[in-house]
Amino acid sequence: MYGVNSGILLVDKPQGITSHDVVSRMRRLAGTRKIGHAGTLDPMATGLLILGVNGATRLLHYLVGLDKEYLATIRLGWNTTTDDAEGEPLEAAPADAVAAVTDDAVLAAISPLTGEISQVPSAVSAVKVAGKRAYQRVRDGETVELAARRVTVSAFEPLAFRAGDGHLDIDVRVECSSGTYVRALARDLGAALGTGGHLTALRRTRIGRFEVGEAGELEGFDVAKSIMTPTDAARRALPVVTLTEQQAVDLGHGKRVDVAAIGGLEASNAAAPMSPVLAAVAPDDRLIAIVEPRGRQLKVVTGFPPAESQEDDA
Numbered sequence: 001m002y003g004v005n006s007g008i009l010l011v012d013k014p015q016g017i018t019s020h021d022v023v024s025r026m027r028r029l030a031g032t033r034k035i036g037h038a039g040t041l042d043p044m045a046t047g048l049l050i051l052g053v054n055g056a057t058r059l060l061h062y063l064v065g066l067d068k069e070y071l072a073t074i075r076l077g078w079n080t081t082t083d084d085a086e087g088e089p090l091e092a093a094p095a096d097a098v099a100a101v102t103d104d105a106v107l108a109a110i111s112p113l114t115g116e117i118s119q120v121p122s123a124v125s126a127v128k129v130a131g132k133r134a135y136q137r138v139r140d141g142e143t144v145e146l147a148a149r150r151v152t153v154s155a156f157e158p159l160a161f162r163a164g165d166g167h168l169d170i171d172v173r174v175e176c177s178s179g180t181y182v183r184a185l186a187r188d189l190g191a192a193l194g195t196g197g198h199l200t201a202l203r204r205t206r207i208g209r210f211e212v213g214e215a216g217e218l219e220g221f222d223v224a225k226s227i228m229t230p231t232d233a234a235r236r237a238l239p240v241v242t243l244t245e246q247q248a249v250d251l252g253h254g255k256r257v258d259v260a261a262i263g264g265l266e267a268s269n270a271a272a273p274m275s276p277v278l279a280a281v282a283p284d285d286r287l288i289a290i291v292e293p294r295g296r297q298l299k300v301v302t303g304f305p306p307a308e309s310q311e312d313d314a
Contacts, residue, residue, distance in 0.1 A: 006054040007227040010215035013041050013049045022049055022218060030223045038063040039178070039207065040126065044086055047204030048212040053223075056230045058302050062237055062277070062290060065178045066208030067154070072174060073201040074186040076101060076193060077167030082124040083183035084199040093195040095166045101193055106158055106170060109192035113185055114156045118148040122183045152177040156185065169200065209236040230287040230304060234279035238290070241278050241298075248282035251289050252305070256297040277301055 009030075013022050019040040027035050030053050038050040038060040047070075052060040077098050080087035121127050123144045127134045134144045155175035162169040174182055183199045190197020205212045216226045234240065247257050277292045290302040 007052075007056050007229050008059065008233040009051040009053060009221075009223065009226055010210060010212075010228070011049045011051060011221065012212055012215040012217050013046055014218055015046050016043055018043050019049060023051065025218060026051055026053075026221070026223070029221060036060055038066075039068075041204060042084070042086075042202070044084060045202040045204065047202075048207055048210060048215050049204075050207055050210060053227065055304055056233070058304060059230055059233060059237075059287075059290075061302070063208065063210075063233070066210075066237060067152075067175065067177055068180075068204060068208075069155075069206035070174045070176075070182050071159075071201075071203045071205055072172050072182050072186070072199060074170045074172060074189060074197055075167050075200045076170065076190055076195040076197045078198070079187060079190060079196040080198045082198075083122040083181075083187045084202075087124065087198070090196065092166060098166060098168055098195050099163070101168055101195060103158070103161060105193060106161075106189075109189055110156050110158070112192070113188055114153050116150060116152050119151050119180065119184050119188070120148045121146050121181050122187070125181060149179065151180040153180060153185070168195075229285075231279070231281055231285050234281075234287055234290075238277060238279040240281055241291075242281050242283065243288060245283055248280075248286070248288050251280055251291065251298070251300055252303065254300055254303065256294070256299050257291075259293060259296050259298055262298065 009026065011022055011026070013019065019037055023035050023037055027033050032054055034054045034057055036052050036057045038052070041047065041049060050060070050063055078092040079090040081090065121134070123134055123146060125134050125146070127146055134146060153174065153176045155173060157173045158170050159173055160171040174185065182202055186197045186199040216222070241262050243251065243257070243262070247262070250257055277290050278298070280288045280291045280298065282288050286306070287304050289300045289304060291298040292301050
């Protein structure tokens, strides 16, 4: 079975530290260096980080692409160099132009930014340009022009409006596909309204079926009590098939298994996202492998050997 030091951790990242800072802290708490995360958060952002520990880091690849939900605050009135409050302010819009923005105008401007859209990521982002992160090129004084990419914004909902001195703050809820930049939504909303705009607050509240309400705060985090088994995590992200003992042995050795010999998907797993791969689970609830159908057989894509469940500090 997977030991207490292998599995998935849900952490509520506080403001002011990097995602790597969280990983470093959890490495000390878990007593292993083999920890990674399924999607970074900027230092100014708070909310859900999913961490994989030891052998369960192999599962992170299948969690990164899950859809996400955010609560954010967009400030209309000026742009910044980073599209958020961390950047240098650029030219401000006239105060009367900001004051003239109505709720209906905001809703009208949001509409084209909802659904499947073409979005240009923020220049200060982790997108790679010729093998180098865009933010590194910007820091080195280079001008970066990123290509637009297709993303899906399934919800972009204003929750509250607060007028200030020369600006208008809008609290919003965003549901979007992986790879969507909420900072870019703030920038593009400001452009559509003619006021400029940037992000002043961001909180990630959900990744797929993982909720921030389940996450532990970094201070006082208890790894042993908080760790989720790889199987339980896989059930939230992928369709699951239950194997016989012999099938588990065969897949564990990298052999293929006939699809006809496999039972149906777990009924309790019906809400899992559609996926070209499946999680294959042994009768004793061990996650054996991530598999994909190949003709009439299931082929191992990622294996989870039991020996990897315990790792030393090396």
